[in-house]
Amino acid sequence: xxxxxxxxxxxxxxxxxxxxxxxxxxxxxxxxxxxxxxxxxxxxxxxxxxxxxxxxxxxxxxxxxxxxxxxxxxxxxxxxxxxxxxxxxxxxxxxxxxxxxxxxxxxxxxxxx
Amino acid sequence: xxxxxxxxxxxxxxxxxxxxxxxxxxxxxxxxxxxxxxxxxxxxxxxxxxxxxxxxxxxxxxxxxxxxxxxxxxxxxxxxxxxxxxxxxxxxxxxxxxxxxxxxxxxxxxxxxxxx
Numbered sequence: 612x613x614x615x616x617x618x619x620x621x622x623x624x625x626x627x628x629x630x631x632x633x634x635x636x637x638x639x640x641x642x643x644x645x646x647x648x649x650x651x652x653x654x655x656x657x658x659x660x661x662x663x664x665x666x667x668x669x670x671x672x673x674x675x676x677x678x679x680x681x682x683x684x685x686x687x688x689x690x691x692x693x694x695x696x697x698x699x700x701x702x703x704x705x706x707x708x709x710x711x712x713x714x715x716x717x718x719x720x721x722x723x724x
Numbered sequence: 725x726x727x728x729x730x731x732x733x734x735x736x737x738x739x740x741x742x743x744x745x746x747x748x749x750x751x752x753x754x755x756x757x758x759x760x761x762x763x764x765x766x767x768x769x770x771x772x773x774x775x776x777x778x779x780x781x782x783x784x785x786x787x788x789x790x791x792x793x794x795x796x797x798x799x800x801x802x803x804x805x806x807x808x809x810x811x812x813x814x815x816x817x818x819x820x821x822x823x824x825x826x827x828x829x830x831x832x833x834x835x836x837x838x839x840x
Contacts, residue, residue, distance in 0.1 A: 642824065647831070654814065654833035662826055698765065702829075709779045709821055710755055712829055714767040 613638045613705055617715035624691055625723050632686040632718045634701035639679045645712070646675050646686050647700045655700065659686070663706075691722045727751050730815050730832040737805055738840055744801045745835045747815030753830075755779075755821045756798035758790060761812040761834070770813075773798050774821040805839045812836050 614637045624630050634644070643662045647655040659668045659675040661684065667676040674687040684701055698719045702712040728749045737743050749756060757780075758770040772780040776792040787803045802809060815832040 642827065645829065652836070655816075655831035657828060657830065660826070660828050700767065702767075704827070704829075709774075710757075710772060710818055710827070710829075711769050711780055711782075712759075712767075717765050 613641075613703060613713045615701060615703060615713050615715035617699075617701060617718050619718060620716065621719040621721075623721040623723060626691060626693060628691050628722075629687070629689050630691055630720070632688070632699050632720070634684040634686070634715050636682045636684075636703050636713075636715075638705060639682050640706045641679065641703045642706050643704055644675075644677055644684050645702050645704075646673075646684075647702065649698045649700060649717070651697075658699075688720075691720075693722045693724060696721050727830050728815055728817055728832040730813075730835050732835060733833060734836050734838075736838045736840065739805055739807060741805050742801070742803045743805060743837070744799055745813055745815075745837075746797070746799045747832060748797050749815075749817040749830070750796065751817055751819075751830060752796075753817040753819050754795055755818050756792065756795070757816040757818075757829075758798065758800050759814040759816060759831075761814060763811070767814070771798075771800075772821075779821060802837075805837075807839050810837055810839045 646658045661677040672689040698717045700717045702714045755774045757772045771790045773792045812834045
């Protein structure tokens, strides 16, 4: 059974700092891994999708890496801003099954002034 | 031009009532889903539908009955609501049922259900 864990559960950093969010999964048989952002009381916004054959994806100040063999992904946020404050979720799609994302427990990020 | 839209955004109701949440996607996707986010913020799949056909039912109580009138809509009807049903329910869609490496899921804004 696929399990996805995110560490840390919560993180507070001052504005301008670079930071790394971690995601680990127990079964490496995945099609891809998605990072989402969830703002309080709002829906999920897809940030980055990394295909299983890829090592990393970049979008603006965000860089996500994937090491499928070790079951790990990181989301790197450069030059953090208060507007980055949100909960970040990673999710994996296992191969060989009908589509069913397995989510991590999330990291709640607060960027302070 | 919201891709996946849910209504209502908030729903407060008493125990024992029956309620529905509606979901529509304008992405032309074949597959739609319902996910539940509990009080600990853990998201878990409930159902998936592909072209109006039920594919996944993750041991959800039969008080929950999804209905897909067409592939652009997936509604969730809940009978005899219980306190434990309080959660945020998310609708989502993707192009395909069986994913490829670049298949991406798109989520609605969520419906916060509170049962009192």
